[in-house]
Amino acid sequence: MNPFRYARVDSAPAAIAAALYEDRAQFVAGGTNILDLMKIYVEQPSLLVDINRLPISKVERRGDLVHIGALARMSDVAANDAVRQAFPMVAIALEQSASPQLRNMASMGGNLLQRTRCAYFRDPATPCNKRAPGSGCGAIGGENRMEAVLGTSEHCIATHASDVAVPLMALNAVVHVAGPLGDRDVSLSDFYRLPATTPHIETVLAHGELLTGISVPALPYASRSTYLKVRDRAQYEFALASAAVALDLAGGTIRQARVALGGVATIPWRSREAERVLAGALATRATFERAAEAALLGARGYGKNDFKIALAKRTLVRALEMVAT
Amino acid sequence: MARTSVTALALQLSAGAPAKATTPAPRYETATFVLNVNGEDRRLTVEPRVTLLDALRDRLGLTGTKKGCDQGTCGACTVVVNGRRIDSCLTLAVMHEGDRLTTIEGLAKGEQLHPLQAAFIKHDAFQCGYCTPGQIMSCVGMANEGHAINRGTVREQMSGNICRCGCYPHIVDAILEWKGSS
Numbered sequence: 001m002n003p004f005r006y007a008r009v010d011s012a013p014a015a016i017a018a019a020l021y022e023d024r025a026q027f028v029a030g031g032t033n034i035l036d037l038m039k040i041y042v043e044q045p046s047l048l049v050d051i052n053r054l055p056i057s058k059v060e061r062r063g064d065l066v067h068i069g070a071l072a073r074m075s076d077v078a079a080n081d082a083v084r085q086a087f088p089m090v091a092i093a094l095e096q097s098a099s100p101q102l103r104n105m106a107s108m109g110g111n112l113l114q115r116t117r118c119a120y121f122r123d124p125a126t127p128c129n130k131r132a133p134g135s136g137c138g139a140i141g142g143e144n145r146m147e148a149v150l151g152t153s154e155h156c157i158a159t160h161a162s163d164v165a166v167p168l169m170a171l172n173a174v175v176h177v178a179g180p181l182g183d184r185d186v187s188l189s190d191f192y193r194l195p196a197t198t199p200h201i202e203t204v205l206a207h208g209e210l211l212t213g214i215s216v217p218a219l220p221y222a223s224r225s226t227y228l229k230v231r232d233r234a235q236y237e238f239a240l241a242s243a244a245v246a247l248d249l250a251g252g253t254i255r256q257a258r259v260a261l262g263g264v265a266t267i268p269w270r271s272r273e274a275e276r277v278l279a280g281a282l283a284t285r286a287t288f289e290r291a292a293e294a295a296l297l298g299a300r301g302y303g304k305n306d307f308k309i310a311l312a313k314r315t316l317v318r319a320l321e322m323v324a325t
Numbered sequence: 326m327a328r329t330s331v332t333a334l335a336l337q338l339s340a341g342a343p344a345k346a347t348t349p350a351p352r353y354e355t356a357t358f359v360l361n362v363n364g365e366d367r368r369l370t371v372e373p374r375v376t377l378l379d380a381l382r383d384r385l386g387l388t389g390t391k392k393g394c395d396q397g398t399c400g401a402c403t404v405v406v407n408g409r410r411i412d413s414c415l416t417l418a419v420m421h422e423g424d425r426l427t428t429i430e431g432l433a434k435g436e437q438l439h440p441l442q443a444a445f446i447k448h449d450a451f452q453c454g455y456c457t458p459g460q461i462m463s464c465v466g467m468a469n470e471g472h473a474i475n476r477g478t479v480r481e482q483m484s485g486n487i488c489r490c491g492c493y494p495h496i497v498d499a500i501l502e503w504k505g506s507s
Contacts, residue, residue, distance in 0.1 A: 001374045002374070003354070003372060003373075003374055004373060004374060005354050005373065006354075006356060006373035006417070006419055008419075008420075028417075028420075030415075030416075031415055031416050031417065031420065032397055032412070032415045032416075035376070035415050035416065035417070036396050036397060036415060038374075039395065039396065048373065048417075050419075050420055052420065075409075075470075079471075098485075099397075099400065099412075099484055099485025099486075100410065100463070100466070100467065100470070100482055100483075100484070100485050101397075101400060101403055101410050101411050101412045101463065101466075101485045102397055102412060102415075102485065104409045104410060104411050104466075105411050105412065105415065105416065234481075234484075235480075235481055235484035236484045236485060
């Protein structure tokens, strides 16, 4: 890893001031993603600003939402009663992420901001528009079994790796951002940017802006929800396809639904198309299959990841069946 | 290069320093701080880029903690920090000033093994032994997390520790006996 300077701060204003000090400054919380990437020279910050002592790690119910501090660790959020009661799919997604050690380290803010696991992104010897803008995409036409089928562009097909961002997207969570020009709230649905022609720009955050917390609306019917993750082994692996599903059921009819997909898209992927099919329909396998078709309608495979289109549909159907029964 | 307090820069910045550095970043800046390891305060001067794992092994001589993958995949470097298990390869030593660290060297009391160490020996829960310190520290951390302990949960909760020799059944046996007896 290249040399860098280190500053420890204990307030958001100090963190922001420190980050603005250098254009290659970055924040560090759990460190599990950025230090990994620094070891392989994908990230090369000149200054790391350690934000671990900021008082933003609480998880608590606040009226009709649950507030999750950006420094709350994944394991603490997964074990939190308010989270488990309000939206089981968030706790399940966290429990099925990474390993116990990493879940004890990784912060929620860092989880949302983690970089892709695309093998080309991680290998500076190969082209990657996300790592080196303009260098091309090695995954298109290359080893793309793990890559995305939704939200891709001719410049980038890298999968977003977060599990918990998927149910948070389904719940329309809001992230709180502190920055040099003041604080702002950003809906998660506006937070991530599709790769399009600028895959190196992944979120709407500007340099110096710090994610301080996440507010998750406690949608009443989200207590009936699940997260289904399909992967190459039972534990400690990234998703090939995943689905976060919440259903508002009255008898055998679906009043409303929330649906988001992971492992198959360049950003955590809410499917309003699937939600529209489900709303007002009977909770039957035929309905679920129509919803899955709608969710993957715009999907495009790149050869070795073609199977993900069928797999994502089946994953969504199974998740809907699990919640409906 | 002169030592800089890890908080000095931030204090200087929050006091209204100029928006851009006027001098180039020192290339090999170091930080001096104290790590509390196995109940003992150890003073350390290292560059910020030194991981906790490398500090333990190469600077403090605590080579029981192993470096396997060095990327958070294998769990051989697991240590317990403030009662929680973490991978010491994906964190910086300087980030742990003020924390209570426990490594495999901190488990035995003199010649008397920790019961989990004894259970690993009794159940032949290793072959080459390279992953064993990480397995044991991970298990010590797991015991603080309040999971129900049975064969299924142990396999799931120990999934962050890889054993290339494939000793998993014996490792689970050792853990189950330890939890049964404690």
